[in-house]
Amino acid sequence: MSAVPALPRPARQWRDGELAVLLLLPIALINAIGFILPVLNLARYSFNKSRIGGGMEAVFTWENWAGLLSDPFYLELVFNSVWISLAITLTTLVVSYPIALYLHRASGSWRTFLTVLVISPLLTSAVVRTYGWIAILTDDGPVVSAIKAVGLPAPSLMFNIKGVFIGLTEILMPYMILALMAGFGRLDPRVEEAARTLGATPARTFTKVILPLTLPGIALGCLLCFVLAVSSFITPKLMGGGRVFLLATEIYDQAIVTLNWPLASTLSILVLIVFGAALWAYSAVLRRLD
C-alpha cells in the first residue's frame, strides 16, 4: 500500500497513521495482555464452577453469584466493607480539610515545604506506614502507655477494626488533601473577605461561603478515598491480625489460601460494581452542585 505513489496529502496522513501504530504498539500490547485480557478473563471466571481443592470447570453458571448473594457471611462482608469505608472516608475528610485549607492559604517556600510533607507519605510504601502504625498502637506502644499513665484502662487498638480505622485514615489523608487543594482553586480570598467585611461571623463565613465553594473538591476527595478504602488490602491484613474481614482481604484469601479463583473473581467483580455505584453517586452529586 505504501509503495503505491499517491497524492501528497493522503500519503502524508497515511505515514502519520503508520508511525502512530508503530510507536503505540508496545504500550498497546502491554495494555491488552496485562490489563484488558486479564480483566475480561476475570469476569469470565466469575461464572466458572469451582472444585474443592483448587480445580475448576470452565462452564457457565450463576452459582458463584447466587451463593454470594444468599450467604449471610458475604452479605455482611460487603455491608461491613462499604460501611467502614464510608466512615473512614468521612473521618479522612474531617482531618484533612483543615490542612488543605491551611495549605491553600499558605504561600511561598513554606507552602512548598508543607506540600512536600503531605506528599512524602504518599511515596512511602504502605507496608512501612502500616508497620509504623503497628509500632504506635501496639500494647507496649506510646499511645497505650500514655493512656495507662493517665490511669485509664488500657484499650486494645491492635488486631481489631479500631487499629485498621486509625491507620487507614492516616494513609488516605494525602490523597484527600491533594484532591481538596485541587478543588480549592475556586475559593477566591476576596469572596471570603467580602463576607467578613459585610459582618458575617467566621462560622457563618465558613458554612455559607467557604464550604459551598469547596464542595466539588470534597466530592472528588471522598470518591477517591472511598474507592481506595474499599480496595485497601495491606493495612486491614497486617493490622487486623486475621480478625478483620473486608472485601479486599477476602479476595486475597480466596485466591491464595483457599485457591477458589471463581469465587475470588466474583468478589473482584463485586468490588468493581461498588466502584461503579460510587462513581454514579459522585456524578449525581456533581450534577446537583451545578
Next chain:
Amino acid sequence: MEIHKTSWPMRIIVFLLFVYLLAPVLLVFPLSFSGDQVLRFPPSFWSTRWYSALFANSQMLKAFWTSLSLAAVVTVLSIVIAVPAAWVMTRLRFAGRDLLFNIFTAPLLLPTIVLGLAILIVFASFGLLATMQGLVFAHLVVTLPYALRVLAVSLSTQDRACEEAARTLGAKPLTVFFRVTVPMLAPGIVAAAALCFLVSFDEVVITLFLTGPRISTLPVELYNYVYNQADPLVAAASALLILLTLGVIMIVERAMGLGKAFVK
C-alpha cells in the same frame, strides 16, 4: 490578606493533624535504633543491632537486589515505551486519540487487588508466575500509565517554536525528535522515571500475587515479615527505604519541582 491570618486554635489543630499524618513515618527512625527484642516505644535502651540483623538477613538482601534491578529495568522500559507513545498522543491528530489515552491510563483506576488477581490468573496459564519477566511485565502495566500521563503533560506544555524552527531549517523528523524534543523534555523524563521507579520499588499488592519462594521483592518480604512477627528489624529497613525515597524526591525536586510533577 490580613483577614487570613490563621488564628492560633486553627494553627494548633493543623499542627496536631500534621503530627498524626507524619507520626508513622517519623517513628520508625528512633525505633530502628531500639535495643529491645520486641516492638516497644520508647525502647528501654538504644543500639544498632537491628541494622546488623538486617544486613545479616540474606533473604532481605536478596529481595532488595531483586527490587532494585526490577525497578531499574521497569523504569528504563517505561521511559523507552512511554516517550514515543506520549509524543504520538500530543503531536499527531487521529480519530479515537482521547479514547486510546483513557484506555492506556485505565489500569490506574482499577484497584490493585483486582488487577493483581486478574494478572495472576492469566500469568498462571502463561507460566509467568514467580519469574522476573512476569514481574517486569506486571509492573509495566501500572508504571506506564503514570509515565504516559507525566510525559504527555510535559509535551503538551512544551513550546513548539524550537521544533518548528528546526524543521524549517531542514532537520529531518527523527533529528528534530532526538535533538530538540527529547532534550527539552528532560525534566519530564526525570520526573516520570522517578515516579516509575518509586511505584515499581514500592509495589506490593500485585507483586504479592506473583511472587513465590523462588523470587520475591523487598516490600513483599517486609509484608511477610510483619505478618509473621513484629520486631524492630522492619523499622531499620523502613528507615533506609524512607531515606531512599527522599533521595529520589530530591532528584525530582531539582529536575522540575515536586509541585509540578505530582499536584497535576
